[in-house]
Amino acid sequence: MTNMEKYKEAFKEALEIDDSALTDELAFDSIPEWDSVGHMRLMASIEDAFDIMFETEDIMDFGTFGKGKEILQKYDVEL
Amino acid sequence: MKVKLSNLKISHIASGLPKHSIDISEYEKFFNEKEVKRIKKSTGVESVHVADESMCTSDYGVILAKRLMQESGFTGDDFEGIVFISQTPDYRVPATSVILQDRLGLPQSAVAFDINYGCSGYVYGLYQAALLVSSGSCRRVLVFTGDTQLRMIHEQDRGNRMVLGDGFAVTVVERGPQTMCFNIHSDGSGYQYIFMEAGGWRLPKSAETEQPVMDKNGHPRWPEYTYMDGLEIMNFALSQVPPMVKDTLEYAGWQLDEVGTFAMHQANQLILEFLAKRIGVSLDRMPIELKHMGNTVSASVPLMLSKAHKKLVARKGLSKVLICGFGVGLSWGALTADLSDTVIYDTWEL
Known part of the structure; x- marks a missing residue:
């Protein structure tokens, strides 16, 4: 599985959404599934997928699907 | 604020839950079914207990404290102080703890305090009781949380x-051989993250406060009810709790791997998993007891200890315990204690 596939899978599993929702613009609170509970689950899912531990500020900055890709670069995860 | 207080022990812990419980699935009648399933899976909560409408917090306190006295052999006269930690007092005036002094038969020479805290409240209550005992003011203090x-x-x-x-829970703090280390923090700049805006003197209840207003994310919140900004609270917990835990252990001279139990406020499954990872401990040393009671704010730590104590005793996990709470205020704190000789009762149905 490529890193991008892992990244998408983490979103789909944590937020229980389909591929069709996964665009760079998909944002926190833009869909009911990505609320604060969904966000915690998403962060846990991405940490597990890439075996990383986010800094707290990155958890707060992780506001869109696109922004998440930028943040993961800090953890040496290339998508 | 950090302090070491001596000549102490936590001698008894008793906790209880109201008889009536609600399966979270019942909320599928009111909310989207998929949403309910998703939240249930994420928080680890399948059912919660609900207080009887005719009962106040203090009524549960009386039942619990009287049962504790019956089981332990104490009488009201054995207590020289009572600390009532709750956000749901009987009245705005007077303090509920004073009423409890009478209802529980404590002597009139007893000192009684109400402390308004939620999820960090157990640490605050134990700190206040420890101050009273350690200073020599009281031989034994009853701490109520719930x-x-x-x-x-x-x-x-x-x-x-x-x-x-x-x-609900009651804990007895009395003279003993222990030195307990306390580490307590406050940050009022985050007071709006867990907030009941209306009903005090700054914003009395009115026809206006009955109406919902929008929070910063465009979701409705109700000024006469408790509001919580979940994301900000997660940010707060993950930023502040792990360093405070490490600082407390260093202050106590304990190594991380010596600690038998990290008795954390039972916020929700995901927050506890995040904290365990960031503190660097496995979940077998940070017990989670949420499934059938949810987050019970200031009573969550003693309720967890009541539920898990047999397992904790079996693996000798109670001689070095770190107790930690975090939440409303914002406020967060921790203490170290030896609970290996503490009588911890199973959870009682109230």
Whole structure:
């Protein structure tokens, strides 16, 4: 599985959404599934997928699907 | 604030839950079924207990404390102080702890305090009791923690409705051989993150405060009910709790791997998993007991200890315990204690 596939899978599993929702613009609170509970689950899912531990500020900055890709670069995860 | 207080022990812990419980699935009647399943899976909460409408927090306190006295052989006269930690007092005036002095038969020479805290409240209550005992003011102090908090949550507030539950605990702090280390922090700049805006003197209840207003994310919140900004609280917990835990252990001279139990406020499954990872401990040393009681704010730590104590005794996990609470205020704190000789009762049905 490529890193991008892992990244998408983490979103789909944590937020229980389909591929069709996964665009760079998909944002926190833009869909009911990505609320604060969904966000915690998403962060846990991405940490597990890439075996990383986010800094707290990155958890707060992780506001869109696109922004998440930028943040993961800090953890040496290339998508 | 850090302090070492001596000549102490926590001798008894008893906790209880109201008889009536609600399966979280019942909320599928009011909210989207998929949402309910998703929240249930994420928070680890399947059912919560709800206080009887005719009962106040203090009524549960009386039942619990009298049962504790019956089981332990104490009488009211054995206590020289009472600390009542709750956000749901009987009246705005007077303090509920004073009423409890009478109802529990404590002597009139007893000192009584109400302390208004939630999820960090157990640490505050133990700290206040430890001060009273350590200073020589009291030989033995009864600490009550708990809330009828579901009454403070609006019926349409799906996030909080599905994770918070009602629960109660009493803890006895008395003279003993231990030195306990306390580490307590406050940050009032975050007071609006867990907030019941209306009903005090700054914003008395009115026809206006009955109406919902929008939070910063465009979601409704109800000024007369408790509001919680979940994301900000997660940010706060992950930023502040791990360093405070490490600082407390260093202050106590304990190594991380010596600690038998990290008795954390039972916020929700995901927050506890995040904290365990960031503190660097496995979940077998940070027990989670949420499934059938939810987040019971200031009673969550003693309720967890009541539920898990047999397992903790079996693996000798109670001689070095770190107790930690974090939440409303914002406030957060921790203490170290030896609970290996503490009588911890199974959870009682109230």
